[in-house]
Amino acid sequence: xxxxxxxxxxxxxxxxxxxxxxxxxxxxxxxxxxxxxxxxxxxxxxxxxxxxxxxxxxxxxxxxxxxxxxxxxxxxxxxxxxxxxxxxxxxxxxxxxxxxxxxxxxxxxxxxxxxxxxxxxxxxxxxxxxxxxxxxxxxxxxxxxxxxxxxxxxxxxxxxxxxxxxxxxxxxxxxxxxxxxxxxxxxxxxxxxxxxxxxxxxxxxxxxxxxxxxxxxxxxxxxxxxxxxxxxxxxxxxxxxxxxxxxxxxxxxxxxxxxxxxxxxxxxxxxxxxxxxxxxxxxxxxxxxxxxxxxxxxxxxxxxxxxxxxxxxxxxxxxxxxxxxxxxxxxxxxxxxxxxxxxxxxxxxxxxxxxxxxxxxxxxxxxxxxxxxxxxxxxxxxxxxxxxxxxxxxxxxxxxxxxxxxxxxxxxxxxxxxxxxxxxxxxxxxxxxxxxxxxxxxxxxxxxxxxxxxxxxxxxxxxxxxxxxxxxxxxxxxxxxxxxxxxxx
Amino acid sequence: xxxxxxxxxxxxxxxxxxxxxxxxxxxxxxxxxxxxxxxxxxxxxxxxxxxxxxxxxxxxxxxxxxxxxxxxxxxxxxxxxxxxxxxxxxxxxxxxxxxxxxxxxxxxxxxxxxxxxxxxxxxxxxxxxxxxxxxxxxxxxxxxxxxxxxxxxxxxxxxxxxxxxxxxx
Numbered sequence: 025x026x027x028x029x030x031x032x033x034x035x036x037x038x039x040x041x042x043x044x045x046x047x048x049x050x051x052x053x054x055x056x057x058x059x060x061x062x063x064x065x066x067x068x069x070x071x072x073x074x075x076x077x078x079x080x081x082x083x084x085x086x087x088x089x090x091x092x093x094x095x096x097x098x099x100x101x102x103x104x105x106x107x108x109x110x111x112x113x114x115x116x117x118x119x120x121x122x123x124x125x126x127x128x129x130x131x132x133x134x135x136x137x138x139x140x141x142x143x144x145x146x147x148x149x150x151x152x153x154x155x156x157x158x159x160x161x162x163x164x165x166x167x168x169x170x171x172x173x174x175x176x177x178x179x180x181x182x183x184x185x186x187x188x189x190x191x192x193x194x195x196x197x198x199x200x201x202x203x204x205x206x207x208x209x210x211x212x213x214x215x216x217x218x219x220x221x222x223x224x225x226x227x228x229x230x231x232x233x234x235x236x237x238x239x240x241x242x243x244x245x246x247x248x249x250x251x252x253x254x255x256x257x258x259x260x261x262x263x264x265x266x267x268x269x270x271x272x273x274x275x276x277x278x279x280x281x282x283x284x285x286x287x288x289x290x291x292x293x294x295x296x297x298x299x300x301x302x303x304x305x306x307x308x309x310x311x312x313x314x315x316x317x318x319x320x321x322x323x324x325x326x327x328x329x330x331x332x333x334x335x336x337x338x339x340x341x342x343x344x345x346x347x348x349x350x351x352x353x354x355x356x357x358x359x360x361x362x363x364x365x366x367x368x369x370x371x372x373x374x375x376x377x378x379x380x381x382x383x384x385x386x387x388x389x390x391x392x393x394x395x396x397x398x399x400x401x402x403x404x405x406x407x408x409x410x411x412x413x414x415x416x417x418x419x420x421x422x423x424x425x426x427x428x429x430x431x432x433x434x435x436x437x438x439x440x441x442x443x444x445x446x447x448x449x450x451x452x453x454x455x456x457x458x459x460x461x462x463x464x465x466x467x468x469x470x471x472x473x474x475x476x477x478x479x480x481x482x483x484x485x486x487x488x489x490x491x492x493x494x495x496x497x498x499x500x501x502x503x504x505x506x507x508x509x510x511x512x513x
Numbered sequence: 514x515x516x517x518x519x520x521x522x523x524x525x526x527x528x529x530x531x532x533x534x535x536x537x538x539x540x541x542x543x544x545x546x547x548x549x550x551x552x553x554x555x556x557x558x559x560x561x562x563x564x565x566x567x568x569x570x571x572x573x574x575x576x577x578x579x580x581x582x583x584x585x586x587x588x589x590x591x592x593x594x595x596x597x598x599x600x601x602x603x604x605x606x607x608x609x610x611x612x613x614x615x616x617x618x619x620x621x622x623x624x625x626x627x628x629x630x631x632x633x634x635x636x637x638x639x640x641x642x643x644x645x646x647x648x649x650x651x652x653x654x655x656x657x658x659x660x661x662x663x664x665x666x667x668x669x670x671x672x673x674x675x676x677x678x679x680x681x682x
Contacts, residue, residue: 063620065642065658072623072639079643091651091672093663 070099077103105210105235206230214242221284228263228288235266240273242281262288268331269295290328300339327353339363351380356413359389366394375430379409382434387416411435418442517544518559519574525567527574531558536577538630565625569618573625576634579606583633607637616645616658 065073077099080086089100210233214224219242228234270293272282329335329352338361352358358381366374371394378388388411414435419427419442432438515531519540535541540560547558562570611619619638626635645657651669655662662669 063617063624065616065620066660067620068623072627075635076639076642077646079640080646082647085647085649088649088651088654089646091669092654092660095663096660097672 073099074103074106078106203230207232210234211236212238214239219281221281224281224285225263225288228267231264233266234264236269236271237267238271238273239281239285262292265292268293271297273299286328292331293329294331295334296329296332297336298338300337327351330354333357335359337361349377354384355381356384357387358385359391361391362393364393366392382409382411383413385411385414388414389418391420393420408433413437415439416442516557518557519570520559520561521565521567521570522563523566525570527570529574533574533577533581536581536631537573539628562629564628566621569621569625572618572622573629573631573634576610577631579610580633611637611641616642
């Protein structure tokens with residue numbers, strides 16, 4: 025017995041960098057060693073099957089997997105949901121909610137479906153008993169949405185070109201669709217629609233699995249005055265408990281929709297994007313203002329978005345015109361894009377507001393402009409509030425870079441600093457050697473007391489800085505994005 | 514050179530450098546555990562992998578050897594959308610390595626790479642299986658992977674109809 029065990033124990037002496045193929049010429053394949061296996065795909069655990077299906081890019085393939093058997097159907101649906109939500113979780117702080125919404129419109133490879141064709145979900149077709157329920161109205165279209173996935177979990181609803189509000193008939197179509205199909209949805213994008221909040225509430229109640237919602241250019245229309253809705257008492261409890269990601273695009277009616285949607289979901293959201301760029305709708309109020317108590321004083325106990333970790337706000341300066349802005353007590357990633365330049369007062373408000381997030385912020389992205397160079401007027405001697413967790417910081421360089429010393433005193437753990445604006449460097453490429461070009465770029469920054477270490481390629485899109493006039497922590501990496509325009513001779 | 518003895522489920526022992534072995538998350542942990550528990554710092558660790566047979570272990574070690582100078586990929590990179598990073602790291606050598614293998618061996622390699630925490634190998638093997646699904650019909654997938662349908666009645670047709678509205682022509 026012992027002898028047999030010794031025979032089986034093949035000990036291969038392996039010097040470093042060599043395992044078993046003595047000839048060292050290319051890989052030893054399974055065939056070379058006559059390896060065979062009867063293992064099938066069914067032998068893999070679920071986590072590995074999910075990983076394999078996760079590589080499928082085309083919805084056609086995921087749909088094919090759904091047709092294999094019940095187990096594969098459940099796997100393919102899981103992958104579809106994961107891909108959908110992954111699109112949400114990718115953090116690109118410089119994107120505005122509005123542009124991001126548009127970027128999610130169906131890619132050309134996807135077939136656009138609409139209710140006036142027959143390829144709508146079978147259940148809806150059956151419930152209406154007609155082949156083309158909206159043939160006469162043409163006012164509602166359903167489109168699959170998403171870069172890599174157009175599973176039924178993703179739905180893009182849009183009014184088409186007709187300017188009229190949704191008719192009652194279409195509301196019924198919508199309602200019928202959600203009734204039949206709502207439980208499939210994990211991501212819903214409403215675009216260019218007119219809805220009453222009560223309609224939206226009812227629709228969302230039929231989507232128990234909804235995790236992400238985008239509203240872009242959603243208004244209430246004239247039927248806000250309809251008698252059917254005037255006496256509705258709103259229920260502020262959440263209509264769908266799984267929803268954690270909300271993107272409020274611009275031109276979405278503030279008074280009757282935004283306010284209510286925020287109240288429905290304020291206690292459960294983890295990711296919030298707000299595009300308030302259409303300030304004409306919101307100029308008289310601000311959705312993130314705190315509440316007042318009976319005496320008219322701010323209610324400091326009102327903490328509505330206590331779970332929001334990713335926050336993106338694209339707005340005008342009105343955001344900081346109120347003292348009573350609700351705090352985001354758990355926010356880790358904050359991106360602020362302000363449309364109008366800040367003056368000294370507004371900048372001070374901004375800095376004070378940021379101090380309130382000092383305990384939780386990990387990534388801060390400030391896309392702001394100032395009206396003039398603030399280098400000398402920034403209140404650098406303000407009390408230093410240490411941002412104990414912040415490791416990434418991005419800020420527009422134009423003018424605002426004068427604030428960097430202010431921030432560096434506070435960001436003790438900073439690892440990455442990005443300056444965001446594009447430099448206009450125009451050189452005649454044909455007459456300029458690569459080394460000269462780099463030298464010119466370097467000298468440009470030397471003028472500003474930077475010391476740059478450039479790459480070797482002329483077509484630079486980034487320059488790594490090792491140090492500049494600021495005292496950096498040794499771990500700090502400073503990246504500046506450059507846009508270099510070459511002139512042809 | 515510090516060595517470690519890695520023993521497969523069927524008793525074959527592979528003597529490899531610790532530097533190479535540490536490319537595997539599992540082996541690295543085992544080596545460190547051995548070091549902490551051993552009084553003799555010169556002692557050679559011996560790690561028994563009871564779930565991987567010799568031929569498969571040999572292939573894993575061979576892949577590790579080829580990629581011993583690659584940067585180590587973070588374990589959870591790109592995990593949000595449920596896939597790995599095969600596109601990033603697949604070389605011609607990898608393609609030659611995998612090309613002659615039958616599916617059963619690839620499955621065992623996936624299990625081994627997962628058990629030994631070799632992310633790069635796991636990614637390329639999963640991607641290989643995915644490539645055998647892409648573009649195939651339901652019946653072709655069933656045939657390729659020896660899968661049986663358990664749909665009853667018109668369930669399969671219902672599934673097809675449910676998805677028809679979002680599939681291009």
